[in-house]
Structure formats: structure tokens, C-alpha cells
Amino acid sequence: MFKNYVKTAFRNLLRNKIYSGINILGLSMGLACGMLIILYVKDEVSYDRFHDNLNNIYRISTVQYNVEGKREGAMGYSGYLQGPRFAADVPGINAFTRVEQDMRDVKNGAHIKAWQIHLADSSFFSIFSFPLLSGNPKTALLAPDAVVITEDVAKEQFGTKDALGKVLMMKQGDDQFKPYTVTGVAKRIPQNSSLKFKILVPIRASAQDEGNDENWFNFFLNTFVVLDPGADRTQVETNMQQVYTAQSAAVFERQQQQYGPQGKTVYQLQPMNELHLSKTYRADNGLTDASDPIFSYILSGIAAFILLIACINFVNLTIARSVKRAKEIGIRKVVGGGRMQLIMQFMGESFILSIAAFILALILVQLSLPVFNELSNKALAISYLFDFKLVGGYLLLFFMTGFLAGFYPSLVLSGFNPVKVLYNRFTLSGKNYLQKGLVVLQFTLASFLIIGTITIYCQFRYLTTRQLGYDDKDLVILRHSRIPYLRADAFRADLMRNGAVADVAFKNVGDWMTSAKVNGDLTVNFSYETVDEKYLPLLKIPVVKGRNFSKAFPSDSTHAVLVNEAFVKTAGWKDPIGQEVNFWYNKDEKYTVVGVVKDYHYVDLKQRITEQLFTMKNSNQYGATFVKIKPGKETAALAHIAVIYKKYFPLSPYEYTFMNDENLKRYESEAKWKQIILFSAILTIFISCIGLFGLSVLSAEKRTKEIGIRKVLGASVAAVVAILSTDFLKLVIISFVLSMPIAWIVSNKWLESYPYRITVSWWIFATAAFLVVGVALMTVSFYAVKAAVADPVKSLKGE
Structure with a gap:
């Protein structure tokens, strides 16, 4: 019996190649999307998750409160003191390691390359499970001139993994x-690690640094601690706070006397298994690949949309073909076929289609993985498919798809009345509301994604083409060792x-933030x-009031500052020129405002000025x-810049970037989401x-004689196409x-996260x-035209 079911199913599928091909192709695409998202x-x-002691590893984090007790922010940073002090004085903490990020120039023969390195305590390899190919993990970071490198760095620097010594x-x-x-x-770091080091050296923390209580208020590195297996995390956090309060009390009191009332810092422990997806304490400052769980939700939703649409196709096409199989069903019932047998027959066909779609989906996943990895910033491989849990997930996906796609059509088809079917009195009841x-x-769903795609594209175009308030064209940035103004x-x-160079200007490197007082006691935080x-002239940033800095005024280098319009607004100045800015934490450091700079986007457009x-x-x-380079040169x-750079910085690698390229990189995540949503749409x-094509084919086949009669009575091809479409x-x-x-609702909600954004206009919906x-x-017109131009004689000769 089962053999007969299979044989009949294959015959039906081969007899209806277009129907079978459409169903297999649609299901395979839906399944491939589901597999990729899984x-x-x-x-x-x-x-x-690969760390052996993961459940006991935590990162020390802090929550900052202002003087009024209002929460101001949270971060996962700490300083030199937190690790050793808490490990020594807090019960339940048995080990710690600090991890700091830095940039170092590494020399290989005559070649110099800047590398991102990590500094860590000697306990690093006792806490984290990063296996070494060679070397002793317990002693690898004890000597001050020791270095641990990954196998990839070893091959690049020494041509071999055998680089010990x-x-x-x-x-x-x-x-x-x-x-x-x-x-x-070290072995190659797993791609699903928040801590990806290439070069690791011992951390520089002197006894003086670790003995200075003022370092309780410095936050610049990550500190990880290991708790005892039975330790109460909440109690450990309480004890940490008590130790901090007691040991920092004297310094805290001095700061209040010198700078006025201060806010409060509260220490917490962040489980390491929450690092990657944490929205509060981000995996940064030496950690990598910080993500947001919303990405998984969005991609899972898109995959569910696509898989649902593929299943809808299956149900629609199967029901639409039911008329053509009505006599087959009637004969089966007359000769004794039970309804359950018919259900098994049609469910079998559904699962055969699903198996074919599943195999094709695996091929599509393999072919599309490089593109998907590029879009998602991943390094996924087809070998991940053979994970036991993942295989179980795919099998569950396969059975659910086969069952959902075949269950309802099998119920409908198996319920046909054999008398009506065999006397040609059968039609699908009602008006096919379900179909x-x-x-x-x-x-x-498709329309929703297309509107979303257009909205994301327009917002991305807006972010990358909006005027920033300065000129970033033909502008090269060189970052180098710090130099004083005379050498500059x-x-x-x-x-x-060189005549190809139009002008040169200098600035500090990185982002500096500080605060100062204005109007006596108003504190203003600002980018410094x-x-x-x-x-300013080089970048064509206007000075709207007062003047720019000038060497004609010697005091500009000691007592003058410029502020932007946002600073003036916060300070509440009507006439900013001549106002005083007091860096009260530095003795006698006061400046006079000599000019106001027009607001420009010195940060990306995802942040307000x-x-x-x-x-x-x-x-x-x-x-x-x-x-500034002259256009076309x-x-x-x-070439000239490279020569001069080497003259002034002979021990630093020559590296440059174009500012407009840097500005575009700020929106890489938007660019990738634009591509993901576009492909999904x-x-x-x-x-x-x-x-829809399959339904139009079946509709045209079902109305073949009607079309023939209409053409005999004089209907035009256009009229017939219009009727069918x-x-x-x-x-x-x-x-x-x-x-x-x-x-409209979802697009506006998404745009709310951007302070500078487009408006969802009518033309987006029109497009x-x-x-x-x-x-x-x-x-639908493709097959409708074919049916409309067919010879009506062939359509009617069977009557």
C-alpha cells in the first residue's frame, strides 16, 4: 500500500512539472531563509559559550548616578584598582584579570605595521579557555617582555606556527x-568570541598605580572576575560596594571639597554569557562584535514571512489543482478508498515535495553563505549545519513545513463527494475565500517589505548625502604620534x-570629552x-560671530577658545563674545570666547549636534x-605625503584615510540592513x-473552453487578458x-531612532x-496572453 502511495505521488508530481517545480522552488527558498536565520x-x-568556567565569569560594570540620585548612565569599564582590591577583600571572588586595548607598531624586517594589541594579567589563560598550541598558559604572561600571539600572527611574522622563543x-x-x-x-580565536586578541602582552600596572586610591575614579579597561561556584552574586555585589565606599571615602571627600557635590557610582557584575547581546553594558573597549537581540528578532520575522508565503503558495496551488484531480479522488472512493487513506496519499505528496525542497534548500544555503556572511558580518560555514541541535532544528522545520503545507489541502481533497465528481457536477464550494x-x-507581507525597503534606502541616502556643514572632499587624514605645535x-x-597639496591643518586625535563652568556655576559638558x-578654514566651517584663531593674537594659544552654536544655546548667552569658560578643576585655567562656530556634524547623523x-x-x-589635496592630483x-611622513615619523607605519570614506563607514550597519531588507523584499x-503565476496557469487551464467561446464570439486578446487578470x-x-x-506605523517607529531623518511621504507608497x-x-499576464492567443478551434473541439 505504502509503495503504491509513493509511486502514485511521483507520477502526479512528474505529470504536473510546472506545479511541482513552482512548489519545490518556493518551499526551498523559504526553507533556505529559515536555515540561514537559524x-x-x-x-x-x-x-x-566555549569557556569552561563561563557560568562563574563576570565583568565588573558600573551604574552612574548624579547628585540628585538620577541614573545618568551605565558602562562595563573599570580601572586598575577594582580587580585586585575586590579579589583581595570581597568573599566569593577567587580570581581576576584585567584586559586593556592598545595600538602598537610591530617591526618585521624593514616592514612596520600597526597592530591592535591587548594587555592582560598573568591569570588571563586560567580564567578564559583559549588553548595554546605551544607555551605554558600559567607562566606565559609573567615576564614583562613576554608576548603571546595567535597562530595567524605567527605565520605572518615568522612564516610558521612554531614561533615559541x-x-x-x-x-x-x-x-x-x-x-x-x-x-x-594560541590557537585561532573562535569567531563567536567577544574577546578576540591577536597579540597579548602583560598589563602595565605599577605598584604605585595599584596603591593610589584616586584610581577608583578612572575607568578605561575591562575587569573580569571569577566567582566561587556557590557564591551569591547579589551578596558579592553588596560587598563590592562596601569595599569601594570604604576605600574611596577619603578621595571622594577631597573631590567634593574641590569640585563640589559629586554623583554616585554603583558596582555590579555582568555575566559573561550576556556580553554579546547586552544593550546596557556593550562589548567594546577591547571587546568586539557587540550585537543587539533586535537583529535576531527582525531576521527571524523576515524568515517566518518568507516561509509562510512559500507554504501559502503550496496550499493555494494544491487547492486550485483539486478540480483536475476530482475524478481521481472519486474513483478511489468508489472502489473503497477511505478518507484517511486519501489524506495519507496527499500528505505523502506534500512530504515528497518537502524533501526535494529541503535538498535544494541545502544547496541554496551553501551557495548564498558568502553573501549572507558579508551582509551579517559573520563567518558562518556549511559545517555548522551538522551541529546536533541544529540538525534537530532543521528536521523540525522540515516536518512542520511539510505538515502545514499539506494538511489543509489533504482534508479538502479527501472530502470530495464521489457522485458529484463522477457526474461532472463538482465545483469548489463558496467563493474560495480561503484561497x-x-x-x-x-x-x-510582500508589499510591507517593499515599502520598508524604500524607506530604509531613502534614509540611508539621506544619511550619506546630507550636507554635514563642512567640506570632506579631497581631504586626507593622517594619524600619527603626537607632535607639538612648533614641529607641526x-x-x-x-x-x-608640493603643488598637489592645497593646505594642511592639525587637530588632536580621538574624541575628547570634558566639562567646564560658565556663568559662575553652570557646568557644561562638551567635546573638546x-x-x-x-x-576651520580648511574644512570650510564658518565662524558666525567673532573671529577664528590667529597667530596675530599671541593670547589665542593660552587664553582663547571658540565654541559652537549648541554650546552658546546651552550656556544661555545672548552675546557670547568675551564670555568666560572656567576649567575649574585646573588651577587658574580660564578662557575667553573669541568666536562662535556654526554647528556642523562632527559626529554621525545618528547623534544630535x-x-x-x-x-x-x-x-x-x-x-x-x-x-587638502587639489582635485585630480x-x-x-x-606619493609626496608618504615621503614627508616617513621623514617625520620614521618608526611609524604610513597609513591614511579619506575623510569622505570615513564618513560613509559610519553608516555600515544601515548599508547592510538596506541590502538585507532589499534581498528579503x-x-x-x-x-x-x-x-500567482501558478494560480494564473491553473485558472487559464480551467477556463480554456470559456476563452475559446469568447474568441469565437469576437472577444479581443486584450479583453481576454483583462478578464483573466x-x-x-x-x-x-x-x-x-x-x-x-x-x-507607515513601523517605518515611522524605526525612523524615530534617528534625530535627522526623512519624512515617510506619499511617493514612497506610490512607488x-x-x-x-x-x-x-x-x-499573471504572461500565461493569460498565451491562453488568449491560442486557437479557439483546439479549445472547443473536445465539445
Whole structure:
């Protein structure tokens, strides 16, 4: 009996190749999307799970409160003291390690390359499960000149993984290169690790640093602690707070006397298994790949949409074909076939289709993984499919798909009345509301994604084309060791000797934040920039009041500052020129405002323009050089810059970036989401349309004789096409109308996270409507035209 079911199922599928192909293709695409998203989610939740002692590893984090007791922020940073002090004085903490990030120049022969390195305590390998290919993990970081490298770094620097005992020349700051002995070679770091080191050296924490109670208030590195297996986390946090309060009390009192009332710091423990997906305490400052669980939710939702649409196609096409199989069902019932046997027959066909779709889906996953990895910033591989839990998930996905796609059609088909069927009196009852409802549902989802795609594209275009308030074209940025202003003048003079260089300006490197008092006691927090007098003119940033810095005013380098319009607004100044800015924490450091800079987007457009202050203070050194290149002379300019750079920084690698490229990199996540949603929308509309194509084919076949009669009576091809297409287009239009309010609400909600954003305009919906209706019209018209131009004699000769 079972053999007969299988044989009949295969015959039916082979006899209806278009129907079978559409179903297999649609299901395989839905399953492939589901598999890729399962891979993504599995990778997201697997971060850091490979550490043997994961459940007992925590990162020390803090919550900051202001003077009024209001929560101001939270961070996962700490300083030199927290690790050793808490480990010594808090019961339940048995080990700690601090992890700091830095940049170092590494010399390999004559070649110099800047590497991101990590510094850590000697207990690092006792806490984390990073196996060494060679070296002793307990002693690898004991010597001050020791270095542990990964196997990839070993191959690059020494040409072999067997690098134990070899010497790595590394520079710290402006010092000469110093030899570091390789005391360990680590295996390649797992891609699902929040801590990805390449070069690891012992942390620089002197006895003086660890004995200075003022370092309780420095936060710049990550500290991890290991709790005893039976320790109460809440009690440990309480004890940590008590130790901190007691040991920092004297320093805290001095700060209050010197600077006024201070806020409060509360220490907490963040489980390491929450690092990757934490929205409060981000995996940064030496940790990598910080993510947001919303990404998994969105991608899972998209995969569910696509899989649902594929199942809808299956149900629709199977029900639509039911008329053609009515006599087969009637004969089976007359000769004694039971309803359960018929259900098994049709469910069998469903699972055969699902098996074929599943195999094709595996092939599609393999082919699309490189693109998916690029979009999602992952390094997923097809080998991950063979994880036991993952295979179980895929099998569950397969059985659910086969069951959901085949259960309802099998109930409908097995319920046909054999008498009506065999006397040609059978028609599907009602007006096929379910079939039409399913078409409406899938095109509603497709329309929603298309509107979302257009919205994301427009917002991305807005972010990348909006005027920033300064000129970033043909502007090269060099980051280097800090240089004083007198040496910077000589560096500029040498750069300007080439006619391809238009101008040169200097600025501090990185983002500096500080605060000062204005109007007596009002504290203003601001971005603190050290620039020269050429910086604002070079970037074409207007000074709207007062004047720019000038060497004609010697006091500009000691007592003058510029502020932006946002600073003026916060300070409440009507006439800002001549106002005083008091850096009260530095004795006698007061400045006079000589100019107001027009607000410009010095941070990305995902953040509002906030307060900014500029100084030309002599004691602040420059760390970045901005070189304006004349248009069309990039090659000559860059060659000249390289020569001059090596003259002034012979021990530093020559690296440069174009500022407009840096600005674009700020929106990499938006660019990737634009691509992900675009691919999802295309895939959704494609699957929906192949289902619509299948329905139009079956509709045309069912109405073959009607079309023949209409043509004999004089109907034109256009009229016949319109008749066959109208019913489907009505459903598509209804779908789009239903999707509009949902898409409008979701799009506006998403845009709320951007302070500078587009408006969801009518033309976005008009464009989406044109695309959806146009694609649907082309889909249903293709076979409708073929049926309309067919010879009516062939259609009617069977009558």
C-alpha cells in the first residue's frame, strides 16, 4: 500500500512539472531563509559559550548616578584598582584579570605595521579557555617582555606556527622598538568570541598605580572576575560596594571639597554569557562584535514571512489543482478508498515535495553563505549545519513545513463527494475565500517589505548625502604620534612644498570629552578639540560671530577658545563674545570666547549636534593631520605625503584615510540592513509571484473552453487578458491597501531612532504600489496572453 502511495505521488508530481517545480522552488527558498536565520541566531546565542568556567565569569560594570540620585548612565569599564582590591577583600571572588586595548607598531624586517594589541594579567589563560598550541598558559604572561600571539600572527611574522622563543620587535608610544619574546602561540580565536586578541602582552600596572586610591575614579579597561561556584552574586555585589565606599571615602571627600557635590557610582557584575547581546553594558573597549537581540528578532520575522508565503503558495496551488484531480479522488472512493487513506496519499505528496525542497534548500544555503556572511558580518560555514541541535532544528522545520503545507489541502481533497465528481457536477464550494485570503496575506507581507525597503534606502541616502556643514572632499587624514605645535609647523611647510597639496591643518586625535563652568556655576559638558588656526578654514566651517584663531593674537594659544552654536544655546548667552569658560578643576585655567562656530556634524547623523569647544592651547599636542589635496592630483599628493611622513615619523607605519570614506563607514550597519531588507523584499515578491503565476496557469487551464467561446464570439486578446487578470489584480491591490497603515506605523517607529531623518511621504507608497502591481500584472499576464492567443478551434473541439 505504502509503495503504491509513493509511486502514485511521483507520477502526479512528474505529470504536473510546472506545479511541482513552482512548489519545490518556493518551499526551498523559504526553507533556505529559515536555515540561514537559524544559523545566524545560533551563532548569536553561542558567543563565549566555549569557556569552561563561563557560568562563574563576570565583568565588573558600573551604574552612574548624579547628585540628585538620577541614573545618568551605565558602562562595563573599570580601572586598575577594582580587580585586585575586590579579589583581595570581597568573599566569593577567587580570581581576576584585567584586559586593556592598545595600538602598537610591530617591526618585521624593514616592514612596520600597526597592530591592535591587548594587555592582560598573568591569570588571563586560567580564567578564559583559549588553548595554546605551544607555551605554558600559567607562566606565559609573567615576564614583562613576554608576548603571546595567535597562530595567524605567527605565520605572518615568522612564516610558521612554531614561533615559541622567537623575538617580536614592538614599539610603545614614541620609544624605540623593543624585543618581546614569544612565550605562547594560541590557537585561532573562535569567531563567536567577544574577546578576540591577536597579540597579548602583560598589563602595565605599577605598584604605585595599584596603591593610589584616586584610581577608583578612572575607568578605561575591562575587569573580569571569577566567582566561587556557590557564591551569591547579589551578596558579592553588596560587598563590592562596601569595599569601594570604604576605600574611596577619603578621595571622594577631597573631590567634593574641590569640585563640589559629586554623583554616585554603583558596582555590579555582568555575566559573561550576556556580553554579546547586552544593550546596557556593550562589548567594546577591547571587546568586539557587540550585537543587539533586535537583529535576531527582525531576521527571524523576515524568515517566518518568507516561509509562510512559500507554504501559502503550496496550499493555494494544491487547492486550485483539486478540480483536475476530482475524478481521481472519486474513483478511489468508489472502489473503497477511505478518507484517511486519501489524506495519507496527499500528505505523502506534500512530504515528497518537502524533501526535494529541503535538498535544494541545502544547496541554496551553501551557495548564498558568502553573501549572507558579508551582509551579517559573520563567518558562518556549511559545517555548522551538522551541529546536533541544529540538525534537530532543521528536521523540525522540515516536518512542520511539510505538515502545514499539506494538511489543509489533504482534508479538502479527501472530502470530495464521489457522485458529484463522477457526474461532472463538482465545483469548489463558496467563493474560495480561503484561497483569496491567502493570496492577500502573502502580497500584504510582500508589499510591507517593499515599502520598508524604500524607506530604509531613502534614509540611508539621506544619511550619506546630507550636507554635514563642512567640506570632506579631497581631504586626507593622517594619524600619527603626537607632535607639538612648533614641529607641526615644520611638518606643514614640508607638505606644502608640493603643488598637489592645497593646505594642511592639525587637530588632536580621538574624541575628547570634558566639562567646564560658565556663568559662575553652570557646568557644561562638551567635546573638546585642539586645533590650529588653519583647521576651520580648511574644512570650510564658518565662524558666525567673532573671529577664528590667529597667530596675530599671541593670547589665542593660552587664553582663547571658540565654541559652537549648541554650546552658546546651552550656556544661555545672548552675546557670547568675551564670555568666560572656567576649567575649574585646573588651577587658574580660564578662557575667553573669541568666536562662535556654526554647528556642523562632527559626529554621525545618528547623534544630535552637541556642545563643542575649540582651543589652540600650546601644551596640547596634535595627533591628526588633515591634508587638502587639489582635485585630480591624488596620486602625486599621496606619493609626496608618504615621503614627508616617513621623514617625520620614521618608526611609524604610513597609513591614511579619506575623510569622505570615513564618513560613509559610519553608516555600515544601515548599508547592510538596506541590502538585507532589499534581498528579503525581492525574495518575498518573487515567491509570491511564482505562486500567482501558478494560480494564473491553473485558472487559464480551467477556463480554456470559456476563452475559446469568447474568441469565437469576437472577444479581443486584450479583453481576454483583462478578464483573466482582473480577479488577481484586485487581490493584489487589496493587499497593498492593507499593508499601507502597518508599513507607515513601523517605518515611522524605526525612523524615530534617528534625530535627522526623512519624512515617510506619499511617493514612497506610490512607488511601492507601482512596483507591486506592475510585477503582479506582468506575472499573471504572461500565461493569460498565451491562453488568449491560442486557437479557439483546439479549445472547443473536445465539445
